[in-house]
Amino acid sequence: MTYLNFLLVFIVPAVLVAGLITYWDARAERRLPSALRARGAGAVLLAHILIALVYTTPWDNYLVATRVWWYNPQLVLGITLGWVPLEEYAFFILQTALTGWLLLALHRRLPAAPALPVRAAATLRAVASGIAGALWLAALWPLALGWQPGIYLALVLVWALPPIALQLAVGADVLWQQRRAVGSALLAATFYLAAADFRAIGSGTWTIDPAQSLGRFIAGTLPVEELIFFFLTNTLVVFGITLVISRRMNQRAQALQDAWRNTRQPA
Numbered sequence: 405m406t407y408l409n410f411l412l413v414f415i416v417p418a419v420l421v422a423g424l425i426t427y428w429d430a431r432a433e434r435r436l437p438s439a440l441r442a443r444g445a446g447a448v449l450l451a452h453i454l455i456a457l458v459y460t461t462p463w464d465n466y467l468v469a470t471r472v473w474w475y476n477p478q479l480v481l482g483i484t485l486g487w488v489p490l491e492e493y494a495f496f497i498l499q500t501a502l503t504g505w506l507l508l509a510l511h512r513r514l515p516a517a518p519a520l521p522v523r524a525a526a527t528l529r530a531v532a533s534g535i536a537g538a539l540w541l542a543a544l545w546p547l548a549l550g551w552q553p554g555i556y557l558a559l560v561l562v563w564a565l566p567p568i569a570l571q572l573a574v575g576a577d578v579l580w581q582q583r584r585a586v587g588s589a590l591l592a593a594t595f596y597l598a599a600a601d602f603r604a605i606g607s608g609t610w611t612i613d614p615a616q617s618l619g620r621f622i623a624g625t626l627p628v629e630e631l632i633f634f635f636l637t638n639t640l641v642v643f644g645i646t647l648v649i650s651r652r653m654n655q656r657a658q659a660l661q662d663a664w665r666n667t668r669q670p671a
Contacts, residue, residue, distance in 0.1 A: 405607040406479045407491035414600035415498045422505035434512050440582075440646070442654040449504040452644055456500045457493065460637075463563045464488055472556050475610045499597065503641045507589035511646070514584040519652075525577030533573035540565040555616040557629045564636035571643040574657075578650050579643055586642055593638045594631070601634070602626040 405413075436445060467473055468487040480489040520528065543561035546554030572579070579586055602625055604610060612627045620628040647653045 405604065405609050407475065407489060407609055408481060410600070410604045410609055411491060411494060411498065414603065415495065415502065418596065419498050419502045419505070422502050422509065425509045426505050429509065429512055436508065436511055436649070437516065439516060439651050440511055440649045442651040443649050445508050445649055448645055448648045449501070449508070452504060452641055453497055453500045456496050456641070460496050461488070461493070464492065467559065471613055472559065472616050473610055473612050476608055479609050499637065500641055503589065503593040503638050504645055506593055507585060507642050507645055510585040510589050511582070514588065516581050517583060519581050520577050528580060529573055529576045532576040533569045536565050536569035536572055540569065552615055553618050556612065557618060557632065560629060560633050560636060564640065568636065568639055568643065571647060575647040575650070575653050578652055579646060582646055586646055590635070590638050590642045594634045597634045598626060598631045601630050
């Protein structure tokens with residue numbers, strides 16, 4: 405299966421369905437709840453697509469350049485930017501669009517939970533971000549020691565966890581309040597993309613280096629690191645969009661800006 409066929413069979417149709425749901429919701433005037441209308445959802449999704457391209461491109465090029473994964477040159481169009489084929493950049497865009505549209509559709513349908521008390525919310529933010537930070541530090545160990553089987557997993561964690569830790573530090577309580585939509589979108593997008601990845605790896609479209617991965621496979625084909633990769637990339641999108649459109653988060657950000665300005669004013 406060529407990379408282009410993979411996109412056309414598994415990714416583009418799913419994106420089109422998610423886009424049609426967005427269109428139908430707009431026609432039916434089904435709107436996001438007022439708590440999630442701080443910013444235009446379409447513009448926020450577009451911004452996340454651009455961020456995904458900028459943040460993922462150097463990291464993914466490094467993976468291909470160091471042969472953590474590689475693609476079959478006979479199964480791509482032959483247009484590369486750096487070390488990565490054009491289809492891979494298209495996948496960055498399509499995954500973000502799919503996950504983002506799915507999330508927004510679920511936000512329009514699933515109610516939020518009650519907000520946490522102030523002290524509990526602060527504790528949740530501190531604990532959640534602390535756990536993410538500890539995992540990031542642990543992920544440095546295989547890289548520092550040069551432990552080859554842990555390289556791919558370590559690179560995934562070291563790359564993805566810093567922004568996730570920041571998202572949790574500023575808004576874990578908001579994400580918890582929106583956990584029905586957040587969790588549903590995260591799990592649905594992750595398992596669908598992992599299933600598509602299972603098919604692509606099985607057909608030889610791309611390959612994960614056995615020497616730089618743990619050698620643990622789901623259904624005998626999908627490296628466990630791939631499932632973790634999709635979970636974390638979808639987490640970045642789901643957390644990011646939810647926080648940016650949240651009125652509470654925007655009020656929190658404004659309060660921090662006001663406090664910063666006050667400290668900068670002369671006495």
